[in-house]
Amino acid sequence: MEWMRETAAGDWIRDRLDASTATGAHVPGGFEAYARVFHPVFRERPVGAQWPEPGDEDAWERFAAAGHEIDTESVTWRQAADALGSRFDALDSWGSLSAVPGHDDVRDGAGWRYQDPDEGTLDPGVLTAVARVLIAHTETPDDGFAAVWDGWGGLVGARAAPSGVSAVYSESGIPEHHAVLRASFKDAFNAPLRKAGWRPGVLSDEISRGPRFDLPTRSHVLFRAAPTAWADDGWPETVPWNEPDAPWLHSPSLIWPDDRAWVVVTEVDADSTIVGGTAALIRALEAADGVEASEVPEGAGLE
Template identity: 25%
Template sequence: MVSRPRPLTDVAPAAWIEAGVGDFDSGVHALLPAGFAAYARLPHPVEAADGRPLRWREIAERSGRALDSRTRFKDIAGPADEEPWAGSFPAGLLPVLCEILAAHTATPGHCYFGLWDGWGWLDADGPRFHLPGRDHLLYEGPLDAATEFGDRGPGYFFQQSPNVVWPQDRSWCVATDVDLDSTYVGGSARLVEDLTGGTRIEALPAELSDPLG
């Protein structure tokens, strides 16, 4: 059974992120703290005409254009391509990402989740922690609780990935800004190698100075 996240009334566990991120216009550094050995960009897939998820690499190969961590979707897309989903890591891939992340922390059973306080379905009571341009509510729980956020009601659940996730041991940090079509990860070189070298999730090596959007 998947665990449910618990809201926190003390946002002190997020202080290291507040202190570690850069200014609003500092690129990836506005989302993630400095100090990790490596960083990665996880482009959100596009829904193809037949309903299957289409990776950016497939789109770039079709258009004959290069793809790297600074590529904007419009640089590779054709006129018929749908925009990637922004603001949430894809629900079908979130358990896969959590499985990879769990192998790179000693505390997968104790993680923290930041959720932007602007979601219309959210009961936005409680203290906030602040990142450039965004205020977040803080939750805790085991890593698998990341899949339990979203707009929930009788007979429906529209999943929303946390906007920030990190384990108690701070071995990595994941950020999905509400306006972006990619998720960013900071962590060990081995974690980034597992993300970028695997086949289950599309990931590109990134730099903290990479621009956003």
Template identity: 25%
Template sequence: MTVTLCCDVSAAAWLDSTDSSWGKLVCLGPDGFERYARLRFIPDPTQTGQREGDVAGDEDRGTETEQLRTAVDVLSAHTTTVDDCYFALWDGWGVTPAGGPARPTWQLPDRDYFLFQGPLSALGDEDQWREALRTSDARWWLPVPAFVWPADRAWCLTKDVDPHYAGIGASGAAIEDLLVRSGLDLVLSDPADTPPHYS
């Protein structure tokens, strides 16, 4: 199974109908999950006005895509539809499916996305995404999906373009498994709180 563009975006309707604020939806995911956590790509800011560029990178963490791949490897044990998942790709990355619609297929306030369907293993698989986006450009890089969720909606992973972290809503058991997974900088997050952010 490979990644394919969804022209029918009804699979995303559950995200449209959430009572979550826009900021919570794109940063942590929709309401209704037992627990939420943030996967930090860099540490949280330690002072007001701090910029991401002021933080020294940790090469041991791996790229954002590598960290997300590790997280979904854990989450794959917490879904019954590992081969049937959805990926929403923000249109602001400047990549569009060749031969597909000229406009994004799914919209939220302030963000437009192309919705794709495929196996969870597609996350981070450049070959699958090159085929889905019909590009052979050697300079091309793989954008991080803004939303990833399995068809059974057992969990939802979000990565908006602005925050320094990805949000994860899932069962308590799934979050516990993520918290003990070596190599992930994961912290619990209360959806009622505003997560730390850089200027």
């Protein structure tokens, strides 16, 4: 996977964004069809016991001291909806689907307690399953690109400003970046004895200081990456932003092949991923094992 200093390969995405809809602001338009890929839902329940009621601190202390075994599993949104007695719709938010009267947290009648789906990242195994479908729907499965949002904590190096604020040092043209830098310089003038320093990130200093692939609302680090790479179960160990001791791994924010036959967009604040492509691709995703996907209209799916 090769870092791209030249970012023009992504210009077509910027040209096809439409800020008039929540999804269109992040997902390029013009594809024949779109699918929403739902991020898995994690749930847990104690073996041979019940969760204490929310807010009952004494009960929670006794529960913790008892050392109960906890069952855990990942389920689909449809499975969660069935268990919670909710109606599943491809355009629903997790919040509307998981609203359970009388509870501060989300539980079903069988004792499972639910966590919100991950936002901004697609489960590695699900991405692999999606990619195995994608590579059959492009003429360039060995040539493509991937971009990762540069705002993930610690991903890129940053200049620790005299004010104590971390200012990203890059050649980005995003006005917010310049505003932070201007504020940092002003504070340095007012407090000359405080020195700025450089804090390295997971990615190299060269990448951290280099150009970004900028979209209207996000700034990304762009890599040349074969679509087939994501179809390999071992992709998490091969990406440049892999941090071996970290408890998480971020999936790419965008993936597309050289022929632009499709695009995968995982928006930072979204609990699902949008795929744009041909109608045949979307039907294949809906039928794929290990993937929960539903067709959605263009400009929908992230509300």
